[in-house]
Amino acid sequence: DTGVSQDPRHKITKRGQNVTFRCDPISEHNRLYWYRQTLGQGPEFLTYFQNEAQLEKSRLLSDRFSAERPKGSFSTLEIQRTEQGDSAMYLCASSLGAIVNTEAFFGQGTRLTVV
Amino acid sequence: AQSVTQPDIHITVSEGASLELRCNYSYGATPYLFWYVQSPGQGLQLLLKYFSGDTLVQGIKGFEAEFKRSQSSFNLRKPSVHWSDAAEYFCAVGGFGGADGLTFGKGTHLIIQP
Numbered sequence: 001d002t003g004v005s006q007d008p009r010h011k012i013t014k015r016g017q018n019v020t021f022r023c024d025p026i027s028e029h030n031r032l033y034w035y036r037q038t039l040g041q042g043p044e045f046l047t048y049f050q051n052e053a054q055l056e057k058s059r060l061l062s063d064r065f066s067a068e069r070p071k072g073s074f075s076t077l078e079i080q081r082t083e084q085g086d087s088a089m090y091l092c093a094s095s096l097g098a099i100v101n102t103e104a105f106f107g108q109g110t111r112l113t114v115v
Numbered sequence: 116a117q118s119v120t121q122p123d124i125h126i127t128v129s130e131g132a133s134l135e136l137r138c139n140y141s142y143g144a145t146p147y148l149f150w151y152v153q154s155p156g157q158g159l160q161l162l163l164k165y166f167s168g169d170t171l172v173q174g175i176k177g178f179e180a181e182f183k184r185s186q187s188s189f190n191l192r193k194p195s196v197h198w199s200d201a202a203e204y205f206c207a208v209g210g211f212g213g214a215d216g217l218t219f220g221k222g223t224h225l226i227i228q229p
Contacts, residue, residue, distance in 0.1 A: 001160075004158065022145065031215075033215075033216060035216070040221065040222075041221055041222070042119075042205050042207070042219030042220050042221050042222050043159070043205070043217075043219045045216030045217065045218070046216075048215050048216060055215065056215050058216070060212070091158065091159070093158075093159075097214065098215055099209060099215055099217060100147040100166075100209040100210060100215070100217070103161050103164075104161070104217075105158075106151075106158035106159040106160070107158050108156065108158045109156060109158060
């Protein structure tokens with residue numbers, strides 16, 4: 001299967017710990033997006049990359065959050081000093097070109113629970 | 116700021132009946148509009164999108180949506196629903212010149228009655 005892959009699928013962590021999620025996009029896709037989805041809400045845009053460059057960051061992305069895409073392939077999203085409010089589904093999507101121009105393919109997400 | 120409103124949190128429809136899911140948007144420029152579907156444990160799947168041209172757009176799985184600029188709406192329709200259509204449906208808006216991400220509504224949960 002050559003879809004968008006996210007790892008892990010589920011993560012339970014204690015408040016104050018750091019967590020890192022990984023996203024492997026579809027191989028030829030140059031754009032990669034991170035979204036956060038809380039219960040009963042739609043996905044909220046966090047950030048996106050074109051190749052290895054991070055081009056846009058939402059105000060939702062506090063300084064405890066950092067995302068990287070070092071070689072323009074896979075991406076990681078790290079949350080430092082997790083808080084209970086960080087509990088959510090973190091979705092990754094990739095596209096060949098701008099998301100409004102081409103179809104973005106979403107991964108199944110990483111569900112984070114902070115206890 | 117752009118926003119999307121999906122006024123119906125839950126909708127229950129009998130199998131074989133028609134469906135309409137409502138979506139209203141607020142966007143300062145020409146909107147690019149999308150409908151996505153999310154089944155439990157699955158990622159979001161694009162059903163259809165509107166950029167320009169014909170205001171009635173056809174999508175996958177027999178869905179269609181109509182863009183009405185005067186009403187700032189982009190409602191999703193299907194003439195006859197199947198039990199497999201039960202899922203969460205999200206309307207989204209985006210556009211060039213702004214942030215490259217999409218702004219999603221809160222979603223409508225579709226329940227299919229046998």
